[in-house]
Amino acid sequence: MTTTGIPPLPKAELHLHIEGTLEPETVFELAARNDVALPYRDVEDLRARYEFTDLQSFLDVYYANMAVLRTRADFAELASAYLRRCPGEGVRHVEMFFDPQAHTARGIPIEDVIGGLTDAVDEHAGSVSAGLILCFLRDRPASEAADTLRAAEPHLDRIVGVGLDSAEVGHPPSKFTDVFDRARGLGLKPVAHAGEEGPAGYVREALDELGVLRVDHGIRAVEDDDLVARLRRDGTPLTVCPLSNVRLGCVPGIGLHPLPEMLAAGLKVSVHSDDPAYFGGYADRNYTAVRDGLGLSAEQLRTLAANSMEASFVDAATRDALLAEVAGWRP
Numbered sequence: 001m002t003t004t005g006i007p008p009l010p011k012a013e014l015h016l017h018i019e020g021t022l023e024p025e026t027v028f029e030l031a032a033r034n035d036v037a038l039p040y041r042d043v044e045d046l047r048a049r050y051e052f053t054d055l056q057s058f059l060d061v062y063y064a065n066m067a068v069l070r071t072r073a074d075f076a077e078l079a080s081a082y083l084r085r086c087p088g089e090g091v092r093h094v095e096m097f098f099d100p101q102a103h104t105a106r107g108i109p110i111e112d113v114i115g116g117l118t119d120a121v122d123e124h125a126g127s128v129s130a131g132l133i134l135c136f137l138r139d140r141p142a143s144e145a146a147d148t149l150r151a152a153e154p155h156l157d158r159i160v161g162v163g164l165d166s167a168e169v170g171h172p173p174s175k176f177t178d179v180f181d182r183a184r185g186l187g188l189k190p191v192a193h194a195g196e197e198g199p200a201g202y203v204r205e206a207l208d209e210l211g212v213l214r215v216d217h218g219i220r221a222v223e224d225d226d227l228v229a230r231l232r233r234d235g236t237p238l239t240v241c242p243l244s245n246v247r248l249g250c251v252p253g254i255g256l257h258p259l260p261e262m263l264a265a266g267l268k269v270s271v272h273s274d275d276p277a278y279f280g281g282y283a284d285r286n287y288t289a290v291r292d293g294l295g296l297s298a299e300q301l302r303t304l305a306a307n308s309m310e311a312s313f314v315d316a317a318t319r320d321a322l323l324a325e326v327a328g329w330r331p
């Protein structure tokens with residue numbers, strides 16, 4: 001039994017930005033160690049700024065806090081702290097996003113970012129399997145994304161896929177068609193944030209222009225019946241983050257979240273935590289939120305967990321073993 005009342009349902013975490021697991025206490029610890037001046041008095045002052053009005057208001061605090069991450073050891077500590085939580089949350093497999101540009105722009109070598117994250121992944125391999133998804137910042141030029149992919153090429157054996165994140169509106173997926181072509185050519189699995197704040201048309205673009213195998217968020221797809229029919233027909237996974245959607249004002253409240261509608265439409269949705277240090281909780285809290293806030297049944301929670309396993313990029317034998325664990329879960 002977890003503190004929130006759901007015995008740890010085995011699940012895969014497929015929509016988690018590792019930088020979004022940076023807890024306020026860690027921001028202050030790393031700032032002290034690395035001699036970084038923070039524009040906040042203390043942890044409480046920082047926490048008080050977590051009242052977001054939209055995606056951009058969150059991103060402003062999010063990028064400011066990343067200034068404390070300086071060394072390979074910092075990145076290892078960040079990811080280790082997250083991976084240590086996973087067994088207690090029922091998280092059996094993680095495909096974590098990271099944003100190299102947010103660090104290389106501050107002069108941090110990409111080797112230190114990837115090296116630190118993979119140090120943590122290796123350290124915790126006995127308790128949770130994990131892979132990395134390199135995300136491009138969509139509000140930066142496409143040429144910078146191409147440079148980032150090139151810089152990451154010596155490390156591709158440690159990277160599962162590429163993603164697209166940051167400020168969505170005004171930065172359609174089609175801006176990144178070329179770099180996604182290149183990434184797919186290198187054997188990387190493509191995913192992209194689409195239809196979070198941006199329109200359903202961005203989901204369509206992510207499918208058509210980037211060839212994505214999963215859509216991150218995708219909640220606004222429900223506004224387009226033809227798109228819903230296509231997503232259902234193709235079994236395209238959508239990684240939905242309920243607490244994030246509420247905290248960023250993408251939905252007016254948990255009770256109005258479109259997740260039940262997406263499940264009823266036969267979409268392959270799963271539930272994830274996005275930037276849990278900022279949005280009020282990790283995987284388990286997101287499951288609890290949809291159980292309590294939307295009245296989802298234990299069997300619906302099981303479906304969400306099974307969808308997360310099916311949507312993961314693990315090999316078929318591993319996926320079947322994970323699905324068997326979900327089937328064996330007793331609420």
Ligand SMILES: [Zn+2]
Pocket residue numbers: 015017165193216274275
């Ligand atoms: Zn996200």
